[in-house]
């Protein structure tokens with residue numbers, strides 16, 4: 845059901861420092877910071893030949909990544925995003941196995957203007973999973 849790895853997300857305490865490190869020391873192609881108010885984060889995407897890195901920084905008082913950054917003040921890998929062809933079919937299949945879909949269970953439009961869903965990390969080997977319909 846899952847397809848390509850779309851991105852690996854890293855929650856960071858300093859967005860500008862993360863962007864500069866990847867641009868400078870690692871020589872990566874780093875995009876602009878973009879606020880995603882519907883998701884409570886500001887994101888920067890790093891373009892790699894085979895996937896993307898998503899830097900995440902909290903936006904607003906109710907950011908879903910605030911607890912994670914409080915527990916991991918130096919930052920850390922926050923989620924991985926897999927591509928799926930049909931996000932509703934994927935969701936329904938996963939729910940039938942007992943997996944918990946986060947939020948209200950309905951897809952939201954993500955950073956790539958495609959529908960996304962999140963799956964509880966406790967149901968997937970301790971790793972928060974994002975599904976993105978492509």
Ligand SMILES: CC[C@@H](C(=O)O)C(=O)SCCNC(=O)CCNC(=O)[C@H](O)C(C)(C)COP(=O)(O)OP(=O)(O)OC[C@H]1O[C@@H](n2cnc3c(N)ncnc32)[C@H](O)[C@@H]1OP(=O)(O)O
Nearest residue numbers: 880883908911912922946954955956960962965970971972
């Ligand atoms: C920009 C849009 C989009 C894109 O297109 O790319 C994005 O990527 S948005 C990214 C941000 N959005 C989300 O993360 C939405 C889904 N996340 C959530 O709903 C919550 O973050 C969460 C996963 C339910 C956690 O909520 P929180 O309030 O932080 O709960 P707890 O702190 O109580 O955590 C419960 C439990 O889970 C562990 N945990 C929390 N986050 C993670 C994580 N990222 N990876 C692995 N484990 C995680 C946490 O440690 C707790 O465990 P215990 O301490 O053992 O109870």
Ligand SMILES: [Co+2]
Nearest residue numbers: 853898925974
């Ligand atoms: Co993401």
